[in-house]
Amino acid sequence: MYIDYSGGIPDTLLQWLYEEKLFKLFIPEELGGRMLDLPAALRVFQKVSETEGNMGWLTAIGSGGGMFIPNIEKSLAEQLFKDEKAVIAGSGYPNGKARKIDGGYIxxxxxxxCSGSPFASFYTANSQTEEGEIRSFIFMPHQVEIIEDWNALGLRGTGSHTIRVRNALVSDEYTFKLDVPKNEYAGPVHRFPFLPFSQASFMSVCLGITMHFYQEARQIVKRRIKNDDTRFRPVDLLLTEQETIFQQKVDTFYTEIERLWNLHxxxxxxxxxxxxxxxxxCKEDLQLVIQGVDTLMRYLGMDAIMETSSLNKIWRDLHTASQHAFITPL
Incomplete structure (x- = not known):
């Protein structure tokens, strides 16, 4: 619960994420990364999320920033990503305005x-130029103001705050377009379509958090049955039923992503x-997964409603992660 109350990831856990290169799953080995294929990375996202939802979310978002590496000038990409603590925070929404000047933009x-904003080594965000073009811009920490406004139901330790830049001078080298490769670092994962890549990433995080929920629920039910609470015997049956349905959804997800990846x-x-x-x-199965979790919550008594309980935190993290626009029912 420390992460919930502090609103951030402890330095020891953040250091572990760096050491395991969990923000560099799609970065070439020569730049200190792991360069996993997509199905392998998704299983990492799920496993980390199963351990702790905030860390899983940050792993997926941080690694996702590595998808930009082929679009950045080679020398700059090497400069930015070689650092052991290299990690991007930012946004794809074109909320900024950019004015062209000699050699760059204002x-x-x-x-x-912008998840991970408190510890990002650099930031990326999209802006519209005066000519109506959408470009991506790289900002360094000294150019960015973090507005600490992330006050969500769950994932409270992700630092998903608003970032602001005011009249930042950005040289041409620090801008890029996602459809224009600028170096040879692109691997198969970088060429995978963006939408299913993103949906699969967020889905795997939600699956990991859900796995953690069922593990915690199982401990509660075992404890109540051990204490001769006969009301929980039907809950045990319901839990087993929901776990089975959930595992079927997990298996279906990985079967389908493996199929698409192999085609790719x-x-x-x-x-x-x-x-x-x-x-x-993804959208339909996640909706069913959440419904199964919510159904079980109704039977878990006071263990489910106290914010200080692990189960409640996991439930809140799941409902927050699943609100991302790419995986909501709309």
Missing amino acids: VSGEWKY VQGNSLSEKEINQFSKM
Whole structure:
């Protein structure tokens, strides 16, 4: 519960994330990364989220920043990513305004929900130029003001605050476009379509948090039955039923992402139909997963409603993670 109350990740855990290169899962080994394929990375996201939801979310978001590496000038990419503590925070929404000048841009704007903002080594955000073009800009910490406004139901330790820049001078080298490669660091994962990549990443985090929920619920039910609370015997049956349904959804998710990944690495472009079907599956299955968790919550008594309980925190983290626009029912 320390993370909930402090609003951040303890330095010891943050150091562990750095040492395990969990923000560098899609960074080439020559720059200190692990360069995993997508299915392997998703299992890492799930496992870390199963341990602690905030850390899982930050792992997915931080690693996701590595998807930009092929679009950044090579010398700058090496400078930014070689640092053991390299991690990006930022936003894809084009909320900023950029004015062109000789050699660069003057950029101003605010971007919400920038997870990892308190410890990011640099920031990326999209802005619209005076010509109507959307460009991505790299800001260094001294250019960024963090507005500590992340006050959500859960994932309270992710530091998903608003960032603000005011008349920041950004040289041309520190801008990029996502469809323009600038170096040879792109691997298969960088060429995977962005939407299913993002949906799979957030889905795996939610699956990990849900796994943790069922583990915690199982401990509560065991303890109550051991104390001769006969009311919890039917709850034990309901828990087993929900765990089975949940595991089926996990298996289906990984079967489908493996199928899409194999098509991709074999050189096949994913069709719009395949991408839409995967999106639909993620949204519908996550909705069923959350309904199963919420159904069980009604039977877990006071253990479920106290903010100081681990179960309550896990439940809040799940409902917060699942609110990301890419995986909501809309």
